[in-house]
Amino acid sequence: MTxxxxxxxxxxxxxxxxLFEFLARFNQSKHQDIFEDQSEQKILWILEGQLEKKLVEPFRPDYKDIIREARNKIRDEE
Incomplete structure (x- = not known):
C-alpha cells in the first residue's frame, strides 16, 4: 500500500x-443486521486490532480506572 x-x-x-473499549465490546456481540456489507464489520475488527497494538493500558491491572477516567474527560458536561 502506498x-x-x-x-x-x-x-x-x-x-x-x-474507541478501543467500544470496539472490543461491539465486536464481541452479534450485530449482523446493521451491516450492509461484511467489509463494514471487517474494518471495525481492523481498527480494534490496530488500537490494540498501540495501547498498553488495556493490559494493565488498573484498566477499569483508566477507561473510566478517559470517558470522564471526553464526556460532555451535563
Missing part, C-alpha cells in the same frame, strides 16, 4: 482508549 492510499487519523490517548 502512502497516498493511507489516511492517518489523529486522536488523543483518551479518545483511542474509549
Amino acid at each position: 502512502d497516498q492510499q493511507k489516511i492517518n487519523l489523529k486522536v488523543t490517548k483518551d479518545e483511542a482508549l474509549v
